[in-house]
Amino acid sequence: MAFDLTSRARELRPSAAPAxxxxxxxxxxxxxxxxxxxLAVKPAVDAYTARLLLDIGTNIVLAVxxxxxxxxxxxxxMGHAGFLAVGGYxxxxxxxxxxxxxxxxxxxxxxxxxxxxxxxxxxxxxxxPGDVLFLCSLVAGGLVSGVFGILVGLPSLRLRGDYxxxxxxxxxxxxxxxxxxxxxxxxxxxxARATPWPELFTRVGGSLGFSGPPPxxxxxxxxxxxxLTVLVAxxxxxxxxxxxxxxxxxxxxxxxxxxxxxxxxxxxxFVISAFFAGIAGGLYAHTLGVGLSPQAAGFQKSFDIIIMVxxxxxGSVSGAVIAAVVLTLLPEYLRELSNYRMIVxxxxxxxxxxxxxxxxxxxxxxxxxxxxxxxxxxxxxxGAG
Amino acid sequence: MEVFLQTLKDGVAIGSLxxxxxxGYTMVYGILKFINFAHSDIVVLGAWTSLLIAKAIEKAAGGxxxxxxxxxxxxxxxxxxxxxxxxxxxxxxxxxxAPRLNVLITAIGVSLFLQNLGQQEWMFGTRPRSxxxxxxxxxxxxxxxxxxxxxxxxxxxxxxxxxxxLEWLVFHTKLGRGMRAVSHNTVTASLMGVPVDRVISVTFIxxxxxxxxxGFLWALKYQQINQPADAGWTLLGLKAFVAAVxxxxxxxxxxxxxxxxxxxxxxxxxxYFNPSLADVYVFGVLxxxxxxxxxxILGKAVAEKV
Numbered sequence: 001m002a003f004d005l006t007s008r009a010r011e012l013r014p015s016a017a018p019a020x021x022x023x024x025x026x027x028x029x030x031x032x033x034x035x036x037x038x039l040a041v042k043p044a045v046d047a048y049t050a051r052l053l054l055d056i057g058t059n060i061v062l063a064v065x066x067x068x069x070x071x072x073x074x075x076x077x078m079g080h081a082g083f084l085a086v087g088g089y090x091x092x093x094x095x096x097x098x099x100x101x102x103x104x105x106x107x108x109x110x111x112x113x114x115x116x117x118x119x120x121x122x123x124x125x126x127x128x129p130g131d132v133l134f135l136c137s138l139v140a141g142g143l144v145s146g147v148f149g150i151l152v153g154l155p156s157l158r159l160r161g162d163y164x165x166x167x168x169x170x171x172x173x174x175x176x177x178x179x180x181x182x183x184x185x186x187x188x189x190x191x192a193r194a195t196p197w198p199e200l201f202t203r204v205g206g207s208l209g210f211s212g213p214p215p216x217x218x219x220x221x222x223x224x225x226x227x228l229t230v231l232v233a234x235x236x237x238x239x240x241x242x243x244x245x246x247x248x249x250x251x252x253x254x255x256x257x258x259x260x261x262x263x264x265x266x267x268x269x270f271v272i273s274a275f276f277a278g279i280a281g282g283l284y285a286h287t288l289g290v291g292l293s294p295q296a297a298g299f300q301k302s303f304d305i306i307i308m309v310x311x312x313x314x315g316s317v318s319g320a321v322i323a324a325v326v327l328t329l330l331p332e333y334l335r336e337l338s339n340y341r342m343i344v345x346x347x348x349x350x351x352x353x354x355x356x357x358x359x360x361x362x363x364x365x366x367x368x369x370x371x372x373x374x375x376x377x378x379x380x381x382x383g384a385g
Numbered sequence: 386m387e388v389f390l391q392t393l394k395d396g397v398a399i400g401s402l403x404x405x406x407x408x409g410y411t412m413v414y415g416i417l418k419f420i421n422f423a424h425s426d427i428v429v430l431g432a433w434t435s436l437l438i439a440k441a442i443e444k445a446a447g448g449x450x451x452x453x454x455x456x457x458x459x460x461x462x463x464x465x466x467x468x469x470x471x472x473x474x475x476x477x478x479x480x481x482x483a484p485r486l487n488v489l490i491t492a493i494g495v496s497l498f499l500q501n502l503g504q505q506e507w508m509f510g511t512r513p514r515s516x517x518x519x520x521x522x523x524x525x526x527x528x529x530x531x532x533x534x535x536x537x538x539x540x541x542x543x544x545x546x547x548x549x550x551l552e553w554l555v556f557h558t559k560l561g562r563g564m565r566a567v568s569h570n571t572v573t574a575s576l577m578g579v580p581v582d583r584v585i586s587v588t589f590i591x592x593x594x595x596x597x598x599x600g601f602l603w604a605l606k607y608q609q610i611n612q613p614a615d616a617g618w619t620l621l622g623l624k625a626f627v628a629a630v631x632x633x634x635x636x637x638x639x640x641x642x643x644x645x646x647x648x649x650x651x652x653x654x655x656x657y658f659n660p661s662l663a664d665v666y667v668f669g670v671l672x673x674x675x676x677x678x679x680x681x682i683l684g685k686a687v688a689e690k691v
Contacts, residue, residue, distance in 0.1 A: 076486055159675055162420045162489055166626065167675060170668030173620070177664050298616060303493065310490050342501035349494030354479045357487045 030227035038113055038220035050219065051288075056328045057222025058283045061229045063308040063320040065276035068233060070306070071315035071363070072242060073269040074249025079152065079168035080277055080305045082175040083145045085297030087278025088285035089179060089204055091141030092213040092292055095285075096185075097200045098133050099214065100192040106214055113220040134216040138225070138282040145278025146271045153270030169299055176297035180207040187212075209293030210285070217286040225283060229276050233317045234365070236272070245269055246315070246363070307345055311352060313359030318366040390531045392656040393649070398537050398606070400648020401544035405599040406625035407632070407640040408551060409592030415568040415635030416588055419485050422492040423472060425622020426499035427465050427593045429613045431600025432516075433509045435461040436610055439517050454519045454605075458543070461601050462594035469593025470586055478582070496619075503613030511612040516604045540602045547598055548641055551591065555637050564588060568635060599625075620664065624651075627671045633684025642682060 042050050062084065069077045099106040108114065109130030148171075155167050182204045186192050192200065204210045236242045244265045247255035256262050285292045295301075304327075312323030331341050352359065364371040406428055413421040438460040443449055476495050480488045503509045520539050524532040555561035563584045566574040575581045603621070604610050611617055624647060632643025647667060654666040674681065 074486070076489065155672060155676060158679060162485065163630070163675055163679070165489065166420065166623070166630070167672055169623065170627075170671055173623075174665050174668055177662060181661060299619060300616070303497065306490075306493070314486075339505060340501075342497060346494045346497035346501060350476050350491050350498065353483070353487045353491040353494065354476075357480075357483055 026231055030231055033227050034220045034224035037223045038218055042219050053219055054222050056325050057226040058280050059324040059328050060226040060321050061276055061280035062305050063324040064229045064233050064317055065273045066305050066309045067320045068273040069269050070309050072245035075266060076165045077168040078165045078302050079172035081301035082172035082297050083274040083277035084281040085175050086148050087141035087145040087281030088292055088296060090144045091137040091282030092210050092285040093201050093204055094137035094140050095134060096213045097192050100189045104189040106212055108214045114216055114218050138279050141282040142275045142278040146275040149271040149274025153267035172297050172299055172302055176294045179294040182206045185212055207294055209291045213286055215286055215288035217283045222283055225279050230317060307349060310359055313361035315363035316361035316365055319361035387530050388656055390529055392652045394531055396649035396652035398541055400645035401541050402599055402602055403625045403628045403648050404641045404644025405544050405595050407629040407644045409596045410626045411629040411634055411640040412588050412592050416585060419488045423495040423499055424596055425618055426496050427469055427596040428600040429618045430468060431461045431465050431597030432604040432610045434464050435601040435604060436514060436516050443517055449517055458601050461597040465597035466590040466594040469589040473586060473589040500614040509613055513609050513611045515608045520605060540606055547595060624667050627667050631674050631681055633681030636683045639681055639683035
């Protein structure tokens with residue numbers, strides 16, 4: 001019997017509308033979760049808890065984005081804070097000078113999704129142009145940071161392991177020193193309007209820090225970014241990209257021999273990771289009470305993110321999320337032990353490497369059956385005996 | 386011309402310090418193939434212990450004796466050697482067969498641990514302190530209008546003497562031959578009867594004592610000793626590591642050469658171009674060297690075997 005492949009394929013092809021709906025559902029859920037955080041959780045908790053949640057959101061973006069390079073691809077980057085600072089400064093410049101030029105001041109002009117919403121007035125839209133500009137500034141920060149990701153990713157073509165670590169560390173330091181050379185912030189709208197954009201990017205406060213970007217970052221934005229980053233990371237891991245990343249991590253020479261374009265994938269990993277780190281930088285720069293300064297690019301900050309990724313498990317998205325949550329909350333609960341906090345963390349890092357070198361979850365995710373099998377087996381035995 | 390000579394002197398003075406510290410990085414890298422991130426914290430420990438020893442001797446002797454520098458240097462070197470040995474024994478040895486990335490992360494952990502331990506009030510505290518004037522800053526002689534201080538001569542002289550000692554140890558003793566053999570091929574060396582673990586311990590002891598000397602000379606030169614977690618220390622360590630890479634990592638003579646090269650480059654960059662970009666020059670050179678000659682000036686390119 002003749003078998004018509006074309007008609008069979010047409011039969012099997014899903015129709016467009018349900019497929020689109022299925023594809024977009026996770027994104028809709030991300031938005032819904034972020035709206036829920038903003039409109040339901042934020043009014044229910046006090047300002048201190050809200051601020052902690054905000055930090056958790058930003059740290060999740062940072063940890064998960066570093067997981068893509070250090071965890072999936074096995075390229076040890078130690079300059080993640082450099083991307084954070086690049087994204088943060090670009091976003092802050094766009095937001096601050098954009099507001100000055102458009103509205104004549106850099107006050108908050110946010111809607112209901114912003115951190116300090118202006119009172120909703122009847123007849124006015126609950127969304128404001130300020131929110132739109134903020135979204136643009138975040139994306140701009142991410143994109144510029146992604147371009148820097150290419151710059152840092154390129155040396156990784158020739159360098160392995162610790163050399164790459166040192167180069168990325170050097171990148172962070174170069175960013176920090178370069179930002180220190182910038183000029184003072186322009187305060188009045190007229191001058192800001194008269195100055196061309198390229199020059200405005202060099203007027204970000206130098207070593208004194210960039211004061212002035214309005215504190216737009218709210219639970220909505222933080223968790224929108226966090227959930228989207230997690231979603232992208234999980235899908236990336238399961239895709240062709242992720243398989244290629246993991247193969248490079250396991251054995252670069254073998255994966256090249258199997259036809260994986262290691263050069264392309266390594267740079268791509270850096271670019272994607274840098275993009276999200278830049279978004280996190282935008283969130284960080286617009287968080288209330290965070291003074292954006294060149295110190296944001298320093299290696300101390302990079303180390304903080306590395307600790308999250310390593311403790312969570314190199315290559316585990318859910319592990320990175322858990323580590324980001326725990327390591328943001330822990331210092332708050334250990335406040336009286338604050339002097340010993342870093343001693344405890346560094347010892348945890350050493351002991352983790354000696355006794356569980358793959359980190360908390362290793363390369364697996366919370367929902368992987370293989371993660372639970374040994375635990376289930378142990379408990380099963382215990383019950384039988 | 387005056388600026389040139391002055392810069393040359395400053396470059397050699399700081400370059401010999403970088404070289405001293407770079408030796409520790411390069412020896413560990415040559416044998417264990419990982420960056421010992423905790424090495425810069427051994428330098429810090431060297432600076433702080435020499436301060437504490439100097440204060441203790443001053444108190445006991447009721448003044449600043451002329452011979453003060455010698456026991457301070459030897460004491461700091463002995464103490465740091467002990468710490469380096471302990472760190473290797475407890476943190477790195479269990480990971481002998483682990484992937485290099487894990488050892489690197491452990492080294493970062495050890496570095497953070499030493500920094501934060503040193504920051505505690507019952508250790509060194511967080512306030513910067515200064516070393517007593519062990520060596521006077523008087524001019525010894527001058528070339529043109531450039532004054533060469535006793536301090537410079539002592540600093541450069543001590544560094545050179547230690548490096549000459551190391552050179553002799555590595556190339557003219559049985560122990561040195563063992564070190565070179567382990568660095569060349571660990572498995573074959575152990576088959577030939579070289580006690581690998583003992584050689585590695587000795588490597589850490591020597592590297593750490595050189596780092597201690599580096600810390601002492603640094604404190605002597607700059608007077609102020611910053612708190613252990615100060616970013617300046619990590620930067621110092623990184624520059625020394627860059628020196629090791631530029632000279633050819635794993636190569637003892639390369640580290641000395643690289644140290645001088647980085648010291649000169651940094652000082653000439655500062656004197657003739659933009660002074661606030663000193664760190665950028667160093668890391669820029671690192672990236673250029675790694676891209677065009679990853680094995681460094683004196684290193685040999687090694688193809689990775691499958």
